[in-house]
Amino acid sequence: MAEERHHTEHIPQWKKDEIENIKELIQSHKVFGMVGIEGILATKIQKIRRDLKDVAVLKVSRNTLTERALNQLGESIPEMTRYLDNQTALIFTNESPFKLYKLLEQTKTPSPIKAGAIAPEDIIVQKGPTSFPPGPILGELQSAGIPASIDAGKVAVKETKVVCKAGEAVPQKLATMLSKLEIYPLIVGLDLRAAYDDGTIYEPELLAVDESKYFSDIIRAAQNAFNLSVNTAYPTGATIGTLLAKAYAESKNLGVNAVILEPGVMDSLLAKAHVQMTSVASEAAEKDANAVDDDLREVLGAAASAAAAVTVAAPAAEEEKKEEEPEEEEEDHAEEDGMAGLGALFG
Numbered sequence: 001m002a003e004e005r006h007h008t009e010h011i012p013q014w015k016k017d018e019i020e021n022i023k024e025l026i027q028s029h030k031v032f033g034m035v036g037i038e039g040i041l042a043t044k045i046q047k048i049r050r051d052l053k054d055v056a057v058l059k060v061s062r063n064t065l066t067e068r069a070l071n072q073l074g075e076s077i078p079e080m081t082r083y084l085d086n087q088t089a090l091i092f093t094n095e096s097p098f099k100l101y102k103l104l105e106q107t108k109t110p111s112p113i114k115a116g117a118i119a120p121e122d123i124i125v126q127k128g129p130t131s132f133p134p135g136p137i138l139g140e141l142q143s144a145g146i147p148a149s150i151d152a153g154k155v156a157v158k159e160t161k162v163v164c165k166a167g168e169a170v171p172q173k174l175a176t177m178l179s180k181l182e183i184y185p186l187i188v189g190l191d192l193r194a195a196y197d198d199g200t201i202y203e204p205e206l207l208a209v210d211e212s213k214y215f216s217d218i219i220r221a222a223q224n225a226f227n228l229s230v231n232t233a234y235p236t237g238a239t240i241g242t243l244l245a246k247a248y249a250e251s252k253n254l255g256v257n258a259v260i261l262e263p264g265v266m267d268s269l270l271a272k273a274h275v276q277m278t279s280v281a282s283e284a285a286e287k288d289a290n291a292v293d294d295d296l297r298e299v300l301g302a303a304a305s306a307a308a309a310v311t312v313a314a315p316a317a318e319e320e321k322k323e324e325e326p327e328e329e330e331e332d333h334a335e336e337d338g339m340a341g342l343g344a345l346f347g
Helices: 002-009 013-028 042-051 063-073 077-083 097-105 136-143 172-180 211-231 240-257 263-345
Strands: 031-036 056-060 088-093 109-111 123-125 148-151 154-157 161-164 186-188 191-197 200-202
Touching: 013 056, 013 063, 013 088, 031 097, 042 056, 063 077, 063 088, 077 191, 088 097, 097 191, 123 172, 136 148, 136 154, 136 172, 161 172, 211 240, 240 263
Parallel strands: none
Antiparallel strands: 031 088, 031 191, 056 088, 109 186, 123 161, 148 154, 191 200
């Protein structure tokens, strides 16, 4: 105990003030979290701090001082020390851990990768034209392992290629060319490692909620519950209107089909009777029209048969007439011969 007090007495005042400031921020806010700031430029951190100033306080401090402050607060807060790693910042807010996670995700933006950095995933250069005119840039791209050529007066990438695989260090030339091509493999921003809220520690896996899917699931569950309530005739405040409408429609259909003469179904019964009457009248008219058509076809058929008979008989009569005419001529010649004989007799 004396050794600890002796060690504390030799801590510089500015460190004591820093520890007290961290403890005060933790105690005055509902939620605090640990965020990773590796690879983030100081200018970007300042911008993020300004963007979040209305909802959160971002503080960068030494890990040793942060650990000391957490240990002095006791309870379950010291468990947050296991998230202290490399470059760490503290963030304090009165929003929920879920809202904090969402805000921090929005700070992340694409960023160029530096030479020697480890590629977080495969870095791919897509085939297509660039904005560069022919010149030294062509050789620089090729020397960086990017297949390039001249096409239509511009430098173009000839084929899509993985120029650096995940887990490999990015060479200097490639990092320079990627930056010139505006290919930014890194997503840089505040990376929430854990958030502390009233004795509970929330890690990113729990906080990463797909809000659109979650909302869709709630809507689908509400619809399924509504349908189940209606189909089982279970009355609730949300379904009673639908159940009454369904019961009314079913009772009215029953009255119409059973021809129950009640005021509530008379209109439907009369409408149904009118439709049936119209259908019967239409069928009767169609039958009458078919009967007339049959009579007309019969008359026309008889007339056609008579006309055909006349057409066939006329040539036969004409032929018979022609055969009879020569006999009359023979009778005339005989008569003439008789008269000639008498003339000779009487000189």
